[in-house]
Amino acid sequence: MPIQIAKKMVAYQTLIVPLVSFLLFIIFLHKRRSTAAPQPRKRLPPSPRKLPIIGNLHQRGVYPHRSFQALSRRHGQLMLLHLGKVPVLVASSADAACEIMRNQDLIFSNRPKLSIPDRLLYGSRDVAFAPYGEYWRQARSVCVLQLLSNKRVQSFRRVREEETSNMIDKIRQLGSSSSVVDLSEVLVTTTNDVFCRVALGRKYGNEDGEGRKINKVLGEFVELLGMSSVGDHIPWLGWTSRVDGSDAKVKKVAKLLDEFLEGVIQEHRDRDKGEKVSDDGICGDGGLDFVDILLEFQTENKGSSSVEVDTIKAIILDTFAAGTDTLASTVEWAIAELIRNPRTMKTLQNEVREVAGTKEEIAEDDLEKMHYLKAVIKESLRLHSPVPLLIPENQLRTRK
Known part of the structure; x- marks a missing residue:
């Protein structure tokens, strides 16, 4: 004892x-x-009252841009929110955005590391989510000079006109039947087809098993990019993504995308180089697409450039996310607003008929003469921005 x-x-x-x-x-x-x-004490912008641990996360709402707009009416055009442990400066006016994006652009030029984009985009080796530095400058230069130059964009004109013509024919066929026409689906299919021909060299949007599978994966990819992980805001709650299934979904989509893009790149490498460019220099089907251009740039600048295979894959995914759903959404909202405003639609129809004359199809050159059409598109973008919230930016150093 x-x-x-x-x-x-x-x-x-x-x-x-x-x-x-x-x-x-x-x-x-x-x-x-x-x-x-x-x-x-540092002078901080006004901020709504925050809760312990979660801060202002509960005030984001289902549509964060609307919630932020409502909060900015009360707290001002520059507002500080605490999303968990992360302080976020929200600029809600043109003057504030201009000050941050133009006058203080170098200070706010970095990107925070977000877990979902980081895993989907090969460790943020793209342009949109890459941290500011030498790699980002090189990747951005490749996109601007090699993929998005005015000459390169014009070279894909035939692809855009052909797919637009195909879309009109499809709408005409569906409209002649008694079935309901789903314009959203038609617009998404068209933008996907344009992207696939321009970036990958051929369409993957057919109705067979492969086309449906690829379209589904690409759709899930865009959806996941718009999601945020709890662990990004409250690090010690990062384990919840493994419980709610989002971690497994990101892993699955990343794996399927990598397998698909690896197959596309290998297909381009195996293709006969001598048959890649047509005699008339037209790019697209039978010509140089984005993958061809990036592979060629990688070969010519081996050793002096940071462009690797993962960089090519990430940039291709960037162009898809930026140029498909956003374009389809813009056109869809413009059509919806025209239906709601018959007088505006009538004025626009008169302008199109006057410029087109007796031609059956409108060419891109005709668009330069349609000033009212440009005004309609700008007003639609003002009312319904396809990307109401920009990608978060990270402060490189403290400022007054």
Whole structure:
């Protein structure tokens, strides 16, 4: 019995000694901080009241841009939110956005590391989510000079005109039947077909098993890019993504996309280089697509450029996310607003008929003469921005 009591006493001592030491250490730190010279408080923008742990996450709502707009009416055009542990500066006016994006662009040029885009885009090796630095500058230069130059964009004119003509024919066929025409589906299919021909060299949007599977994966990819992980805001709750299934979904989509893009790149490598460009220099089907251009650039600048296979894949996914759903959404909203405003639709129809004359199809050159059409598109973008919230930017250094 005395031996057992002695053992218990020793066990208690082994627990009490470190506990008392820890408490004394905490008291010492608290007193040291209280006696230290007070630091001048930084002037922060106005902020709504935050809750413990989650901050203002509960105020994001289903449509964050609408929630932020409502909050900005109360707290001003520059507003500070706390999304979990992450402080977020929200600019809700043209003047504030101009100050950040133009006058202070270098300070706010970095990107925070977001877990979902980081996994889908090969460690953020794209342009949209890559951190500011030498790699980002090289990748952006490749996109601007090699893929999106005015000459390159014009070279894909035939692809755009052909797919637009196919879309009109499809709408005409569906309209002649008694079935309901789903314009949303038609527009998404058209933008996907244009992207596949321009970026990948051929269409993958057919109705067979392969086409449906690829379209589904690409749709899930865009959907996941618009999601945020709890762990990005509250790091110690990152495990919840493994419980709710989002972690497994990201892993699955990333794997399927990588397999698909690896097959596309291998297909381009195996293709006969001598038959890649047509005699008339037209790009697209039978010509140079984005994958061809990036592979060619990689070969010509081997050793002096940071463009690798993962970079090519990430840039291709960037162009898909930026140029498919956004375009389809813009056209869909423009049509919806024209239906709601018959007088505007009538004015636009008169302009199109006047410019087109007796021609059966409108060419891209004709669009330059349609000033009212441009005004309609700009007004539609003002009312229904396809990307109401820009990709978050990270502050590189403290500013006044």
